[in-house]
Amino acid sequence: MMDVVTRQAATTYQIPRAYGAGRQPHRMPPRPRRRFRSFLVLMSSVLVGVVVLALASRLDELDRRSPRIEIPDGIPPGPGAPLPSIDVNAPGRTANLLHDWSAPLSESLAISSTALEAYGYAAAVMAATRPACGLGWTTLAGIGAVESKHGTYGGAHVDSDGQVNPPIRGVPLDGSAGVADIPDTDGGAMDGDATHDRAMGPLQFIPETWARWGVDANGDGVVDPDNIDDAALTAARYLCARGGDLTTEDGWTAALMAYNLSGEYLLDVRERAAAYSVGVRR
Incomplete structure (x- = not known):
């Protein structure tokens, strides 16, 4: 499985030199939208986690209510679902x-x-x-x-x-x-x-x-x-x-x-x- 690297978005920008020689770089204020977006991502993750945990709990409950079918031991194995009566000499397949x-x-x-x-x-x-x-x-x-x-x-x-x-x-x-x-x-x-x-x-x-x-x-x-x-x-x-x-x-x-x-x-x-x-x- 590949590692996932999360990078924090930069909030400090410089004015490119193309805007004029001798102009000093300055800091731009942080963008509130990015903080809000991070908040939404965090809340989405929390909600997904809650749903997954609830689903897992429900499945576990159902599993406890429906016990697995045990495979019988012993030889010979059981005959299985009974066969209906048919004419084994009928023509064709x-x-x-x-x-x-x-x-x-x-x-x-x-x-x-x-x-x-x-x-x-x-x-x-x-x-x-x-x-x-x-x-x-x-x-x-x-x-x-x-x-x-x-x-x-x-x-x-x-x-x-x-x-x-x-x-x-x-x-x-x-x-x-x-x-x-x-x-x-x-x-x-x-x-x-x-x-x-x-x-x-x-x-x-x-x-x-x-x-x-x-x-x-x-x-x-x-x-x-x-x-x-x-x-x-x-x-x-x-x-x-x-x-x-x-x-x-x-x-x-x-x-x-x-x-x-x-x-x-x-x-x-x-x-x-x-x-x-x-x-x-x-």
């Missing part, structure tokens, strides 16, 4: 059927409505096809937050059809510090790197995993890691297969560790998912 559910949540959670629809639809599909899994949309949202900020990492955005543009790609998995060593498995066809694999899309799948688990969730005939609908449902299938019963601590932990073998990652996802479960943005 079936996730659109969840718009009335996602719209009110979007602003409060700072997640696009399209991304929420994708998470909710994936959870609904698993509830219909693998009810014993018990996967909540909040877990998918927690992963999406950590992996790509819900498809917005690096200036990307999610289109209304679920497509993420520009495509999100991770660093080369070349074995450098903190990075796994995974030589290319797809000839660069999916991730654009013919030397090493890179994680792809809003849920950050590597090509080998996507080739096995990828699914078309929006009915466009393309299995695309850069589409958040396809990515969310693929993640849901993978988590349920690896964790079994995700309503238990052991099952949820096993699923998340299979997704990313990192305790720090698991806790990061859990914290975000738990926040979403009580309507708090992260």
Whole structure:
């Protein structure tokens, strides 16, 4: 922060030599207007200070009246706002059927409505096809937050059809510090790197995993890691297969560790998912 220097206005003037040689300089009387102006500035500052203090006091009072929402502890995180019943086999982008559910949540959670629809639809599909899994949309949202900020990492955005543009790609998995060593498995066809694999899309799948688990969730005939609908449902299938019963601590932990073998990652996802479960943005 830069320092501000206040200078006192001069009140002593000299007659310039241009007014005549030999004329003596003399002092001009202080200008009353400057003193009055200084008085106004001082009073304005006092009034602003009073207003600020009053506002701060009012906000503090409101804060005491409205206690902050506590983020629940424990694993697994809560399931969040219940999903309405929809026909998961409806044609086209079936996730659109969840718009009335996602719209009110979007602003409060700072997640696009399209991304929420994708998470909710994936959870609904698993509830219909693998009810014993018990996967909540909040877990998918927690992963999406950590992996790509819900498809917005690096200036990307999610289109209304679920497509993420520009495509999100991770660093080369070349074995450098903190990075796994995974030589290319797809000839660069999916991730654009013919030397090493890179994680792809809003849920950050590597090509080998996507080739096995990828699914078309929006009915466009393309299995695309850069589409958040396809990515969310693929993640849901993978988590349920690896964790079994995700309503238990052991099952949820096993699923998340299979997704990313990192305790720090698991806790990061859990914290975000738990926040979403009580309507708090992260």
